[in-house]
Amino acid sequence: MGVEGLSEAVSSGSVVTQKELMEDYGAGNGRKGALPAAVVFCETADDVVGLTKWARENGRKILPVSSAPPHESAVVQKEGYVVCDLSRMKRIVRADRRNRVALAEVGVTFEELDGALERVGLRAMTPLAPRTGKSVVASYLDRTPTLVPRAQWDLSDPLLCTEVIMGSGKLFRTGCSSGPGTLEEQWATGQAQKNPMGPSAFDFFRIVQGSRGSMGIVTWASMKCELRPRVHELLMLPSDDLAPLIRIVYGIAHARWGEECLILDSNNLTRLTGVPGMPAFALLVGVAGFDYRPEQRVSYQKRGIEGIISSEGARVSRSIAGVGGRRMLQVITSPSDPYWKGSPAEHADVYFLTTMNRAPDFVSVIDETCKKEKFDRAQVGLYLQPQLGGRVTHFEATVFAPREEADRMTRALAEAAAAKGAYFSRPAGNWDDLAYRDKPLLVETFRRTKKIFDPDGVMNPDVLFCKEVV
Amino acid sequence: MLSDDVFLELQGIVGADNATREPAILDTYAFQYIAELIVGDNYMGRPCAVVMPGGTEEVQAIVRLCNRESIPYKAISTGWGAYGGSPAPGMLQLDLRRMNRILQIDADNMYAVVEPYVVGATLQAEAMGLGLNCHIAGSGANTSLLASATSVMGQGATGVFTGFSNRNLLGFEWVMPDGELLRVGCLQDSGEWFTGDGPGPSLRGVIRGFAGAFGGFGVFTKCAVKLYPWYGPRALELTGVSPDYEATVPENHAVYLISFRGWQDMKDFGNMVGEAEIAFALIHTPAAPAVVGVTRSNKEFHDLWKSGLFEHMKYSLEVVLTAGNAEEFTYQRDVLEDVIKWTGGKVALCSITGPRYYMDLAVALSRLVRQAGIKKTLRGTPALLTYMATEWRNGRTPALFAKALYLGLIKQCLQARCVFRPGGSFWTSMGGLTSWDCCIENAIEGERIKRGWIEKGILMDDGAEQGWGMLYESGAYAHCEEVAFYDQSDPVCVEGSMGYVTDTVKATIDKHLAMSLNATGDPFHAWYSPHVMNYHHHVAGIKEEFDPANLSEASTYINRGITETLIKLIEEGGGENLDFKDILTLADNEEAPAGTDAGRPAE
Numbered sequence A: 001m002g003v004e005g006l007s008e009a010v011s012s013g014s015v016v017t018q019k020e021l022m023e024d025y026g027a028g029n030g031r032k033g034a035l036p037a038a039v040v041f042c043e044t045a046d047d048v049v050g051l052t053k054w055a056r057e058n059g060r061k062i063l064p065v066s067s068a069p070p071h072e073s074a075v076v077q078k079e080g081y082v083v084c085d086l087s088r089m090k091r092i093v094r095a096d097r098r099n100r101v102a103l104a105e106v107g108v109t110f111e112e113l114d115g116a117l118e119r120v121g122l123r124a125m126t127p128l129a130p131r132t133g134k135s136v137v138a139s140y141l142d143r144t145p146t147l148v149p150r151a152q153w154d155l156s157d158p159l160l161c162t163e164v165i166m167g168s169g170k171l172f173r174t175g176c177s178s179g180p181g182t183l184e185e186q187w188a189t190g191q192a193q194k195n196p197m198g199p200s201a202f203d204f205f206r207i208v209q210g211s212r213g214s215m216g217i218v219t220w221a222s223m224k225c226e227l228r229p230r231v232h233e234l235l236m237l238p239s240d241d242l243a244p245l246i247r248i249v250y251g252i253a254h255a256r257w258g259e260e261c262l263i264l265d266s267n268n269l270t271r272l273t274g275v276p277g278m279p280a281f282a283l284l285v286g287v288a289g290f291d292y293r294p295e296q297r298v299s300y301q302k303r304g305i306e307g308i309i310s311s312e313g314a315r316v317s318r319s320i321a322g323v324g325g326r327r328m329l330q331v332i333t334s335p336s337d338p339y340w341k342g343s344p345a346e347h348a349d350v351y352f353l354t355t356m357n358r359a360p361d362f363v364s365v366i367d368e369t370c371k372k373e374k375f376d377r378a379q380v381g382l383y384l385q386p387q388l389g390g391r392v393t394h395f396e397a398t399v400f401a402p403r404e405e406a407d408r409m410t411r412a413l414a415e416a417a418a419a420k421g422a423y424f425s426r427p428a429g430n431w432d433d434l435a436y437r438d439k440p441l442l443v444e445t446f447r448r449t450k451k452i453f454d455p456d457g458v459m460n461p462d463v464l465f466c467k468e469v470v
Numbered sequence B: 001m002l003s004d005d006v007f008l009e010l011q012g013i014v015g016a017d018n019a020t021r022e023p024a025i026l027d028t029y030a031f032q033y034i035a036e037l038i039v040g041d042n043y044m045g046r047p048c049a050v051v052m053p054g055g056t057e058e059v060q061a062i063v064r065l066c067n068r069e070s071i072p073y074k075a076i077s078t079g080w081g082a083y084g085g086s087p088a089p090g091m092l093q094l095d096l097r098r099m100n101r102i103l104q105i106d107a108d109n110m111y112a113v114v115e116p117y118v119v120g121a122t123l124q125a126e127a128m129g130l131g132l133n134c135h136i137a138g139s140g141a142n143t144s145l146l147a148s149a150t151s152v153m154g155q156g157a158t159g160v161f162t163g164f165s166n167r168n169l170l171g172f173e174w175v176m177p178d179g180e181l182l183r184v185g186c187l188q189d190s191g192e193w194f195t196g197d198g199p200g201p202s203l204r205g206v207i208r209g210f211a212g213a214f215g216g217f218g219v220f221t222k223c224a225v226k227l228y229p230w231y232g233p234r235a236l237e238l239t240g241v242s243p244d245y246e247a248t249v250p251e252n253h254a255v256y257l258i259s260f261r262g263w264q265d266m267k268d269f270g271n272m273v274g275e276a277e278i279a280f281a282l283i284h285t286p287a288a289p290a291v292v293g294v295t296r297s298n299k300e301f302h303d304l305w306k307s308g309l310f311e312h313m314k315y316s317l318e319v320v321l322t323a324g325n326a327e328e329f330t331y332q333r334d335v336l337e338d339v340i341k342w343t344g345g346k347v348a349l350c351s352i353t354g355p356r357y358y359m360d361l362a363v364a365l366s367r368l369v370r371q372a373g374i375k376k377t378l379r380g381t382p383a384l385l386t387y388m389a390t391e392w393r394n395g396r397t398p399a400l401f402a403k404a405l406y407l408g409l410i411k412q413c414l415q416a417r418c419v420f421r422p423g424g425s426f427w428t429s430m431g432g433l434t435s436w437d438c439c440i441e442n443a444i445e446g447e448r449i450k451r452g453w454i455e456k457g458i459l460m461d462d463g464a465e466q467g468w469g470m471l472y473e474s475g476a477y478a479h480c481e482e483v484a485f486y487d488q489s490d491p492v493c494v495e496g497s498m499g500y501v502t503d504t505v506k507a508t509i510d511k512h513l514a515m516s517l518n519a520t521g522d523p524f525h526a527w528y529s530p531h532v533m534n535y536h537h538h539v540a541g542i543k544e545e546f547d548p549a550n551l552s553e554a555s556t557y558i559n560r561g562i563t564e565t566l567i568k569l570i571e572e573g574g575g576e577n578l579d580f581k582d583i584l585t586l587a588d589n590e591e592a593p594a595g596t597d598a599g600r601p602a603e
């Protein structure tokens, strides 16, 4: 398939069609998929608009990609796609201490953003040890869980306002960034693109978020940032048993104390730190003080959290398997290079939402499924991330195995978890279809929604709910 | 007119006792505040009938019938505003008051599942018994939580701790405009309600935005809302006699009224208290409603207010602290005192008194005198002394004001008194959700505009500044709306009030002060949309896709035809000179497709 007229359509972006340069995005490097017809490195929103219009006119489909390779989910599956690579859009437009907000283009990575935020006394909310090169905005657009449940008021956090190019080719801005006024005019009245809702009676950012590029392509986003801690410690609680840790997590959530709060199993702890001999589970809880009496804050919160812990007859450990709190904190919050899970060829994930009190049921599901599938349980890592102030838990199982075997297992695990009521809120991998099983009306509603904003089905139409649509 | 056959069918669905066509009853639904601003008298269009379904299946059956018979319909949960009705007669009103159960409180995971008629006061009382609390919108504890979460904005005084209704919505059950039932979120997978997002995109973004569809997009029959920790007693201890209740301020709680030198200090204070994460509430209650709140009659209010002294209390903020233990409370108080000091604040009222408080109070009072001038002070003093003597005789000490303020903020129970008593009715404008700094700019601009309309004798003299503003989510965003009182029985005031609304709308556009909370319904879309990425195309796209016959009554949501006609007219008429009232008239006259207001047959 030719790409005539594409270069003219994207004025500042560059168009690549050499096979070896396109392998990162589809079939190649042992991955299944198809080769894109072209990769367009967009530099501006105008490029994306141009590309979208071109795709509409030429009956092509667009897969947006924002992070550096290796691409995990943003992979071309079928013929006829053009990749819209936004990883060169790297401007950090604003890091606003007064409003605790950053506004950055989609190509900005966690390590890049952190530098800019540190200079003004802020920090970004990070997922668990993201891979280097991971786009911040792409991560937030995927509702990837972040480490501080207290700071998450909506599962959409920390994503705020966005600039989106719809499949119709229209450029739109969401939340209060939509106007009145340009960004500059809004800044002049003290605004900072802080409210993600609207404009008016729809939240387009919620429709785009979680859609894996099928509702529109985002070029920049504003995001909630938190104050950078002046004092920051990590409390670590090893345990052979999940039950007490769960009760402690609830205690902390109800007190609204602490920063980072997550549970990892021994396999993940070892993969993250490189240190063997880890406990079956460990609860990690950050405590921090900011610009207001930082020591006093840490002191009362620590005492409070330790009280909750001791009421379970447990005690905080200074180190686990020789890894101290400071190092562990560094490991979980920093981008990881090489990525702690290994390359996409070496692992696969299955994840879903549940509540913390149901986590033990799902641990049993993992144990039983491994037994049934004759898979070494020790090659599965578990990560439990409370979200939304502790109301919801992201349950993630990572299968560390060569890809084919890992895929077989994630499928089996997902099927077994689905039978127990797992909620696949972020469908991905080879289990994404489970999210929509037996939900014809929901699927139909999503498809009709897509049609409103992408009438020709240009935007990544082979993912998720719209798989057979076009 | 509803045919007898259809009415019988409706009775068959809900039971004969739960459907009526009795005009006197229908009119009680049509009688609404601000109706005079929308339709020119106190009654919205008279519905063709009112039905009270008892459950989701009945709602579905009604909506299907409406689709079959092309009858416009709209649901209300608690029915506090004109937006629950229609400007045109003939709509079928669903009154959901029989659906009044709290279905579940998941205390561990901090959420509750409610039916439409569960009001803030009911859920709050149950939740407090479990150490939890809910977000209650500023309409008060007597209004529906579900209506707020699914269909209407969601501003509320404790937002810094309990968020905003849009953001508190979890799973929900939705009778779509065509009568299909969609259960959104994790419900279908596990029967749980902890999220309404996904799988993949979130339909929360389709059913509502900052505003909601105001009944124009089907009927929501159940929803889950987030609960928040409550660090107080399992039930609030009340004293006093109705309607002047006070609550004992519990241990490790406190309430403050803090006076400032000016707006800039208030900006700094709000930003700092928000990010320090110490407050359960941070709110700017303007002076007039505050004085209304502490008086028992308009006469008493007038005696106090007429000197002009109290309007100078405008530079003030209220803060409530609620801590889980003494050590945390000490931290909150220490930080609050730091911030008060840094921003030049003085504590004018506090539930914790001590020698330092009285020193602060003296400074706050002298500041008030300086700002008001000696003349107003002298004029105001006798009325104040008389008021205080009466209060004292009735056993109310100054400390009781702190207790009343605390109760008002925790339970959201003084609303009706504060907004309806002084003028008979009120309008609110500006109030976009944005940064706290810009909210204060809204208050400044709102005051300037309103003063002009007070001087014209259209609006009640509330001192002009009546910004009701607060933080949300630890100060992540905020809102400050400009409230105005008017006499709804005086045609001159009614007519003129709309001029005030137009001016504030224009100011938010021209001065980039964030899109007003008024930005819903066609006339407002027509003003805003061309300045806000032409958003109306998309909202209308959603409405048309899911309700092509436009039967879910959308006068406070969107009708593309009307909005676009108005946009054109504004453009052609040089918009600047077109009055909001003119727009409404034009909207009424606009040819609209079947099922929309303008296209509906007269009764």
Ligand SMILES: Cc1cc2nc3c(=O)[nH]c(=O)nc-3n(C[C@H](O)[C@H](O)[C@H](O)COP(=O)(O)OP(=O)(O)OC[C@H]3O[C@@H](n4cnc5c(N)ncnc54)[C@H](O)[C@@H]3O)c2cc1C
Binding pocket: B074, B075, B076, B077, B078, B079, B080, B081, B083, B084, B085, B096, B116, B137, B138, B139, B140, B143, B144, B146, B147, B148, B151, B152, B153, B154, B155, B156, B213, B214, B215, B216, B218, B219, B220, B221, B415, B416, B419, B556
């Ligand atoms: C004095 C006063 C103060 C107010 N202050 C605030 C405020 O501070 N913040 C705020 O957010 N709002 C405020 N409001 C607006 C509104 O009243 C509130 O949002 C309230 O929470 C909703 O309660 P209601 O009784 O108005 O609801 P209802 O009248 O039941 O409904 C309000 C709207 O939602 C629709 N609706 C209700 N239930 C359903 C349903 N089940 N399915 C579909 N649509 C439905 C109705 O059609 C109507 O358009 C105020 C109103 C008044 C009168």
